[in-house]
Amino acid sequence: MKRSSSSKPNPTVLFHLFVLLLIHRRTGSNAQPEINVVVILVLENRSFDHMLGWMKQSLNPSINGLTGTECNPRSAADISSICVSDDAGFIDSDPGHSFEDVIQQVFGSTSGSVPSMSGFVSQALTISSTLPATVMKCFSPENLPVFSSLVGEYAVFDRWFSSIPGPTQPNRLFVYSATSHGATRHDPVDLLLGYPQKTIFDSLHDEGLDFAIYFESLPTTLFYRNMRRLDFAPKFHWFPTFGKHAREGKLPSLSVIEPRYFDVVGAEADDDHPGHDVGNGQRLVKEVYEALRASPQWNRSLLILTYDEHGGFYDHVETPYVGVPNPDGLRGPPPFYFNFDRLGVRIPTIMVSPWIKKGTVVSRPNGPTTNSEYEHSSIPATLKKLLGLKSDFLTKRDAWAGTFEHILQELSSLRTDCPEILPDPLPTRSSEAKEDSFLSEFQAELVDLAAVLNGDSVFNLRKDTGKQMTVKEADAYVNFAMKNYMKAAREAIDRGN
Numbered sequence: 233m234k235r236s237s238s239s240k241p242n243p244t245v246l247f248h249l250f251v252l253l254l255i256h257r258r259t260g261s262n263a264q265p266e267i268n269v270v271v272i273l274v275l276e277n278r279s280f281d282h283m284l285g286w287m288k289q290s291l292n293p294s295i296n297g298l299t300g301t302e303c304n305p306r307s308a309a310d311i312s313s314i315c316v317s318d319d320a321g322f323i324d325s326d327p328g329h330s331f332e333d334v335i336q337q338v339f340g341s342t343s344g345s346v347p348s349m350s351g352f353v354s355q356a357l358t359i360s361s362t363l364p365a366t367v368m369k370c371f372s373p374e375n376l377p378v379f380s381s382l383v384g385e386y387a388v389f390d391r392w393f394s395s396i397p398g399p400t401q402p403n404r405l406f407v408y409s410a411t412s413h414g415a416t417r418h419d420p421v422d423l424l425l426g427y428p429q430k431t432i433f434d435s436l437h438d439e440g441l442d443f444a445i446y447f448e449s450l451p452t453t454l455f456y457r458n459m460r461r462l463d464f465a466p467k468f469h470w471f472p473t474f475g476k477h478a479r480e481g482k483l484p485s486l487s488v489i490e491p492r493y494f495d496v497v498g499a500e501a502d503d504d505h506p507g508h509d510v511g512n513g514q515r516l517v518k519e520v521y522e523a524l525r526a527s528p529q530w531n532r533s534l535l536i537l538t539y540d541e542h543g544g545f546y547d548h549v550e551t552p553y554v555g556v557p558n559p560d561g562l563r564g565p566p567p568f569y570f571n572f573d574r575l576g577v578r579i580p581t582i583m584v585s586p587w588i589k590k591g592t593v594v595s596r597p598n599g600p601t602t603n604s605e606y607e608h609s610s611i612p613a614t615l616k617k618l619l620g621l622k623s624d625f626l627t628k629r630d631a632w633a634g635t636f637e638h639i640l641q642e643l644s645s646l647r648t649d650c651p652e653i654l655p656d657p658l659p660t661r662s663s664e665a666k667e668d669s670f671l672s673e674f675q676a677e678l679v680d681l682a683a684v685l686n687g688d689s690v691f692n693l694r695k696d697t698g699k700q701m702t703v704k705e706a707d708a709y710v711n712f713a714m715k716n717y718m719k720a721a722r723e724a725i726d727r728g729n
């Protein structure tokens with residue numbers, strides 16, 4: 233049909249167009265999920281292949297996991313190798329994962345520029361003769377029943393990296409602030425004074441949105457200076473309150489769950505760190521999932537499960553090293569003066585929502601740049617879009633990181649087939665918690681943080697004997713300090729300062 237430019241539009245056609253537009257807009261808006269309840273749980277120190285690699289064989293061949301032929305040589309001189317296996321169970325030793333250790337793991341030597349992922353065995357050999365087999369051991373999916381179920385039902389990310397090739401704290405800092413403020417290791421002064429950078433919690437607060445931290449021992453989010461603001465203190469809750477808020481439909485826009493980092497008899501750690509029982513981590517994930525699934529807020533929720541870093545365990549995917557932007561111009565300390573231009577090892581990330589298509593596997597992001605990747609900074613970057621935050625990106629890194637809101641936009645209506653109950657995990661160890669052992673570096677830092685919050689000078693030495701605290705003593709102390717901190721904050725707020 234030809235249309236002359238002088239002919240007037242037909243009113244009937246216009247009316248039909250108008251109706252069509254209305255219908256389109258209505259179905260369009262019905263199909264758009266409004267996600268306004270995000271829950272994040274970051275566990276400790278495990279790589280992607282170690283936890284989820286074998287799910288390629290048993291669950292979904294499109295996952296970039298293990299084929300069974302992945303091996304690492306013992307050393308440049310002795311090229312006999314150790315290969316991946318599927319018999320990971322309880323792991324007592326703690327593989328290397330410091331900045332220096334990770335250089336050797338990814339480059340296969342103490343220097344290099346192109347990651348070969350060939351030095352996990354040789355690095356482990358520098359610690360003990362039995363550790364190499366340990367770092368190549370991966371979990372068989374039936375021993376991680378909760379993750380198997382979630383990977384089958386929802387989304388797994390098979391190309392999500394830790395933000396820096398180094399330890400816990402810097403990586404945890406990236407999750408909520410897209411920088412570690414120049415830290416590549418645990419800087420004692422910054423940990424105590426609190427890291428000064430802006431966080432996603434500040435962005436939410438500035439725009440009138442609420443957040444909450446539900447913790448089991450001491451929350452690591454208190455390592456950010458701003459999180460110690462008096463008016464933020466009421467946002468910290470002991471973990472059982474998560475279940476209560478979920479039941480009552482009172483979860484805020486962003487909830488962070490912090491696991492138990494101390495392993496004591498009767499209150500075992502559930503952070504998945506080596507030496508702790510992964511069965512407990514599976515139980516925590518199950519509990520969080522089931523509480524959210526039963527919540528009146530489930531229809532608008534997204535649960536993000538990830539790990540801070542790979543913990544020294546093998547992974548076969550080369551770590552990205554091209555075009556990764558330094559977040560804020562800060563460099564790491566000597567001798568490396570790390571420029572924050574490489575990512576860390578791949579870690580497991582699973583996402584859950586009734587808006588996610590069953591069996592989704594997410595690999596590379598589509599932008600914003602050609603070499604953007606998924607890493608911890610993808611979390612604040614996506615929250616900005618999902619929750620409609622108007623504030624700027626936190627750093628150059630979250631401006632670059634891939635976002636994942638599209639996984640929530642593929643279905644035209646929400647799923648009604650999501651399981652209400654997940655399988656029961658079994659314990660992976662038969663022994664009791666080693667509550668009389670000394671603290672890991674990370675646990676000692678938590679004790680230092682507790683001392684700062686409580687106005688003490690104990691740090692990780694016992695006041696009376698000057699000896700190092702045991703895990704059991706430290707656990708009791710951080711609980712006591714956190715209770716005092718929350719009580720003091722409540723009283724100060726009541727007094728109106």
Ligand SMILES: *[C@@H]1O[C@H](CO)[C@@H](O)[C@H](O)[C@H]1NC(C)=O
Pocket residue numbers: 276277329330398399400493503505543672673674675
């Ligand atoms: C995880 O690894 C870091 C080193 O990267 C270590 O200091 C820390 O103790 C570990 N986490 C826990 C919870 O022990």
Ligand SMILES: *[C@@H]1O[C@H](CO)[C@@H](O)[C@H](O)[C@H]1NC(C)=O
Pocket residue numbers: 528529531646647648
């Ligand atoms: C959640 O969505 C389901 C399916 O559309 C619906 O039956 C249910 O009533 C919704 N629940 C709430 C609390 O809105």
